[in-house]
Amino acid sequence: MAFKFNDDSEKQLKWLLTRYPERRAALLPCFRLVEEQQGFVNQESMDYVAGRLELPPAYVLGVFTFYSHYRREGDGKYIVQVCATLPCGLMGAQGVADAFKEELKLGIGETSSDKKFTLRKVECLGSCTTAPVCQINDDYFESLTEQKIKEIVAALKNDKTPPHMSNGPSLEGGRCSYRPLIEAFPEGK
Amino acid sequence: MIIADYKPVLFDGAYKKGEWALERYLEKGGYAAAKKVLALPRDPATRNVMSVIDEVKKAGLRGRGGAGFPTGMKWGFVDYKSNKQRYLAVNFDESEPGTCKDRVVGTYNPHMIIEGCLIAMHACGVEHAYIYIRGEFVEVFDHLIRACAEAYKAGYLGKNVLGSGHAFHVTPHRGAGAYICGEETGLLSSLEGDRGYPKVKPPFPAVEGAWRSPTVVNNASTLASLPALITMGADKFMMVGAKPGPDGQLGKNNSPGSQVYCLSGHIKRPNNYEHPMNLTMRELVYDARFGGGMKDDIPIKCVIPGGSSMPCMRYDGKSYIGSNGKEITDNLDLEMSFDEVRKAGSLLGSAAVIVMNERTCMVSALYNLIRFYHHESCGQCTPCREGSGWLEKIISKIYHGQAKPGDFERLHSVATQMSGTTICLLADSVAMPTGAFVTKFKEEFRYFCEHGKSMVANPIRL
Numbered sequence: 314m315a316f317k318f319n320d321d322s323e324k325q326l327k328w329l330l331t332r333y334p335e336r337r338a339a340l341l342p343c344f345r346l347v348e349e350q351q352g353f354v355n356q357e358s359m360d361y362v363a364g365r366l367e368l369p370p371a372y373v374l375g376v377f378t379f380y381s382h383y384r385r386e387g388d389g390k391y392i393v394q395v396c397a398t399l400p401c402g403l404m405g406a407q408g409v410a411d412a413f414k415e416e417l418k419l420g421i422g423e424t425s426s427d428k429k430f431t432l433r434k435v436e437c438l439g440s441c442t443t444a445p446v447c448q449i450n451d452d453y454f455e456s457l458t459e460q461k462i463k464e465i466v467a468a469l470k471n472d473k474t475p476p477h478m479s480n481g482p483s484l485e486g487g488r489c490s491y492r493p494l495i496e497a498f499p500e501g502k
Numbered sequence: 503m504i505i506a507d508y509k510p511v512l513f514d515g516a517y518k519k520g521e522w523a524l525e526r527y528l529e530k531g532g533y534a535a536a537k538k539v540l541a542l543p544r545d546p547a548t549r550n551v552m553s554v555i556d557e558v559k560k561a562g563l564r565g566r567g568g569a570g571f572p573t574g575m576k577w578g579f580v581d582y583k584s585n586k587q588r589y590l591a592v593n594f595d596e597s598e599p600g601t602c603k604d605r606v607v608g609t610y611n612p613h614m615i616i617e618g619c620l621i622a623m624h625a626c627g628v629e630h631a632y633i634y635i636r637g638e639f640v641e642v643f644d645h646l647i648r649a650c651a652e653a654y655k656a657g658y659l660g661k662n663v664l665g666s667g668h669a670f671h672v673t674p675h676r677g678a679g680a681y682i683c684g685e686e687t688g689l690l691s692s693l694e695g696d697r698g699y700p701k702v703k704p705p706f707p708a709v710e711g712a713w714r715s716p717t718v719v720n721n722a723s724t725l726a727s728l729p730a731l732i733t734m735g736a737d738k739f740m741m742v743g744a745k746p747g748p749d750g751q752l753g754k755n756n757s758p759g760s761q762v763y764c765l766s767g768h769i770k771r772p773n774n775y776e777h778p779m780n781l782t783m784r785e786l787v788y789d790a791r792f793g794g795g796m797k798d799d800i801p802i803k804c805v806i807p808g809g810s811s812m813p814c815m816r817y818d819g820k821s822y823i824g825s826n827g828k829e830i831t832d833n834l835d836l837e838m839s840f841d842e843v844r845k846a847g848s849l850l851g852s853a854a855v856i857v858m859n860e861r862t863c864m865v866s867a868l869y870n871l872i873r874f875y876h877h878e879s880c881g882q883c884t885p886c887r888e889g890s891g892w893l894e895k896i897i898s899k900i901y902h903g904q905a906k907p908g909d910f911e912r913l914h915s916v917a918t919q920m921s922g923t924t925i926c927l928l929a930d931s932v933a934m935p936t937g938a939f940v941t942k943f944k945e946e947f948r949y950f951c952e953h954g955k956s957m958v959a960n961p962i963r964l
Contacts, residue, residue, distance in 0.1 A: 332630075332673045334587070334713050340695035345676060366695075379697035379880075382637035382679030398599045399810055399870050400766040400856050402964040436681070436874050437599040437810075438638055441766035441854065442773050451640040489640055489676070490647075497651035498660065502671070 316358040318365075322346040325491050326365070331501030336366045340376060345489060348384050355386040381435075389424045389431035391469050393417070394448045397434045400441035409445045410434060412459045416466040430469075443479075451489070453479040510776040511730040511760055512603075512723060516610045522645045524652040527613040533658055535732035536620040540666040548582040549627030558625070558728070561736035562758045566603075567593055567684075567721030568809060568851045570757075570840040577626055579708040581716045589712045590623050590631035591693060594722040595677055595684035597636055598809035599874060600854030603762035603774050604722045608635070608642035611726065612649035618725030619672050620658065621732060626718050630671045633722070634689050637678040646674040681878035685926045686719040687711075688880065699882050700926035727759055743778025743839070757839035757850075763792070767857035768802075770794035779839040779850075783807070783815070786838060787857060800859040804943075807836075807843055808851025810871050811931030813938030815848060818860065822942045832942075848938070863961035864943040865950045868936060869897045870964045875932035883924035890932050892916050900947070903954030910951050914940050 318326060325346055329339045343366065347358045354377065363373040377383065384392065395410045414420065417430050424431040440446045443455035454465060454477050461477045468475040495501075514530065515521040527533070542551050559574030580588065592615070596604040608615060619631045635643050650672050653659040663670045675693060682688045683698040690712045692698040711717025731739045744755035757779035763786060766772050771794040775786070783805065787793045796802055803818045816822060821831040824847070836846050843850040858867065876890040896913050899905055917936035920929040940947055949957040 332671070335694065337695035338693060341676065341678060341692065344678070376695065376697050380637070380678035380680050382677075397870075398874050399867060399964070400600050402867075402870050403767045403856070403858060403862065403962060405962075407963040435679075436877055437597060439596050439602050439605055439636065441600050441602050441856070442764055443602075444766060444772070448638060453641075489643060493651040494647050494654070494674075497654040 316347070316351065316355075316361045318346065318361075319350055321492075322350050325495065328491060328495045328499070328501045337368060340366055340368065340373065341380075342491075344377060344383050349489060353384040353386045353388060387424065387428075390429050391449055392431045392433065394433045394435040394438070396436070396438040396440075396444070396446050396448075398437040400437070401444040401446060404444035406445045408459070409447060409457050409462065412462040413447070413466070416462060440479075449475070455479050512607050512611065512614070512726050512762055513774065513776040514611065516606050516774075518610065521610045522612050522649060524613060524649065524656060527611075531733075532613055532729070533617055533620075535729040536617045536624075536658065537664055539621045539624050539732060540664045540668075542624075544624070544627060544668070549588075550580075550582055551625045551627075554621065554625035554732075557736045558731065561731050561739040562755070563724065563727060563731055563739070564757060564759075564840060565721055566723035566727070566761065566852070568598065568849075570850060573720065573724055576708065576720070577622070577718060579706065580626055580718060581709045582627070584709075584716055586715045587630075587713075588626060588628045589715055589717045590619060590626070590628045591686075591690060591707075591712055591717055591719045592619060592631060592633040592722050592725060593684060593686065593689055593719060594633050594635040594639075594642070595689060596639075596722075596852075597681045597684050598811065598852050598854060599871075600764060600766055600806065600809045600856045601852040602764050602766075602854075603852075605639055605642055606774055607723055607726050607762075608639065609645055612642075612646045613653070614726045614729060615646070615722050616649055616653050616658070616672055618728040620663070620670055621728045622718060622720060622725055623670055624666070624668065628718065629669050630673065632693055632712070633672065633674045634683065634693055635674055635676055636683075637676050643674055643676050650674065680880075681874075682880040682926070682928060685928070688926065689719065690717065697880070699880055700928075702925050723762065731759070743780045745780050756841045761838075761850075761853050763838065764852070764854040765793050765857070766854070767805075768797045768800065768859040768862075769857050770797055779837075781838050782834075783836045783838060783855075784834045786855060787834075793857070796857070796859055800861060802857065803860045803862055804858045804864065804867075806854075806856040806858075806935070807838065808849050809854040810856065810874065811927075811934055812851045813848040813934050814942065815846070816942040822944065825937075825941060861958060861960065861962050863950075863956040863958045863964070864939055864946045865897070865901055865956060866961065866964040868939045869894075869901050871935055872897055872932060875928065879928055883929065885920045885923040886929035886932075889916055889920040889929060893932065893936060900950055905951040905954070910940070910947050913947075 343362045363370040419432045446455045465475040555577045563573045564570045661669045680698045683692045685700045687701040688698040707717040740758045744752040747753035761779045763775045806814045815832040824830045872893045876894045879890045881887045917933040921933040946957045
């Protein structure tokens with residue numbers, strides 16, 4: 314079935330368009346809406362967004378591929394991003410990457426055959442004082458040790474909330490959404 | 503105000519759950535500074551409040567993003583004659599390796615950033631501010647959305663704020679994992695819905711920025727410093743961190759206000775430490791109030807004082823031959839302020855202090871950094887796109903023991919030729935650390951080239 318925004322995304326888009334002087338500025342937020350709605354961004358949804366924002370599809374693809382943080386079709390349910398830049402490196406990021414490789418039986422950049430895990434090495438996650446760190450989907454895991462990694466992976470394999478999460482479990486009512494702001498100021502402008 | 507009187511401002515309430523809510527912020531006296539500023543009328547011709555801009559200029563507040571540019575002066579450059587809509591873009595893209603202070607301020611003190619936005623917006627005649635948050639910081643985005651919602655409900659944002667007759671809007675905007683969007687024009691490109699390509703300056707954003715309108719671009723921590731500045735007043739703020747001169751009187755202070763030092767690497771107590779900028783590197787690393795000394799008591803070797811793109815300092819006690827041909831020994835008693843670090847040949851940047859011990863191999867450390875910059879080059883300018891790739895290839899050869907004669911010199915010469923040839927500073931950001939590493943640790947690089955292995959016994963895997 315062709316991709317289409319649902320009512321909630323539609324409401325957020327309508328509000329977003331009042332917040333920027335040009336339609337094009339809603340492009341990055343639109344990718345997030347797609348991500349939230351169907352879990353990943355693919356060609357079909359990009360073409361849909363291009364139509365909605367009156368932009369050429371090739372332009373939208375160009376912008377999308379410039380950024381590295383969106384979920385793409387075929388990514389695992391849990392994307393494990395291990396920070397490998399200098400401050401984490403000094404504190405043992407290689408060991409963290411090795412431990413995840415071992416626990417998940419995956420190489421860097423690979424996705425498990427059951428589409429549950431994707432393992433990636435990424436550049437600085439901006440949590441250098443608590444190195445080594447990784448981000449799994451939306452959540453940070455800081456000051457990692459092999460023992461912590463074992464416990465995190467074991468929980469995720471059973472789809473349980475993992476321990477050692479920096480921010481605690483996700484906030485109620487869904488994250489990454491403009492909903493609270495729309496509720497507070499529905500007219501937008 | 504000297505050290506003893508100093509209380510944290512930006513980090514007030516940091517690491518406490520529920521601290522971000524409006525109720526808590528108001529209990530601590532929040533939005534009083536905004537009320538004070540919003541009571542001042544705007545000049546009808548220029549739509550700004552000159553007295554506030556002058557106050558910030560006088561206080562000497564310098565941008566906390568990395569360049570340390572005086573904030574008031576930046577506000578003074580805005581094209582106030584133009585009758586176009588003006589914008590404020592808040593740089594919350596914090597992605598310089600080593601830096602992680604904005605994340606804490608945004609998570610625990612989002613209202614301080616919103617209040618800072620209000621002050622800046624009223625002073626510069628801006629109606630709409632956009633907070634560009636890096637994509638990874640989901641929690642920050644969430645807290646800022648909720649804080650903005652609270653502010654709208656309480657009337658601190660909206661159509662007629664606090665009876666000023668002016669509308670003020672703040673929109674948090676999420677990026678998606680591109681280092682280059684922390685560069686101000688790259689940030690604006692990304693905000694407009696484009697690839698994060700930096701643009702040629704001039705025109706500067708203050709004249710032609712977002713949507714070709716005059717735009718003020720400030721770092722989130724800079725804006726978060728504003729409520730304290732307004733509450734204290736410029737006279738008091740400019741003395742925060744001032745040191746007594748030989749006559750016992752407090753001297754002129756070129757780096758006023760508090761700075762958040764992000765201390766990472768081989769240190770006993772890595773953390774963010776807020777302090778006026780009159781600390782020395784030795785205090786930061788060894789004092790029990792801050793770093794508390796080297797982890798496992800392995801001696802210090804090298805420190806990057808201001809985020810990974812700044813030249814490193816050599817602290818193993820050995821000297822090196824500087825680019826001027828003179829023998830230099832880096833001083834551990836270096837004062838960590840914008841001007842003093844610059845005089846010592848490096849830059850304070852974002853005050854991200856990365857400490858490395860003796861077991862760190864400088865070749866692999868530089869390899870790690872070059873890999874980062876090659877990955878993050880946006881690809882617009884040839885010297886940066888190709889140069890960072892060449893550097894990575896050369897250092898990879900050295901690292902894997904396949905160095906050919908001349909490779910070491912090539913590393914230096916490519917870096918030198920990249921510098922200053924591109925639209926933005928990313929080429930310099932890779933050239934500066936490369937130049938400093940190969941100059942200051944020359945013998946280590948030569949040893950690796952000749953022997954195919956590190957001079958450091960049992961080095962850390964990077």
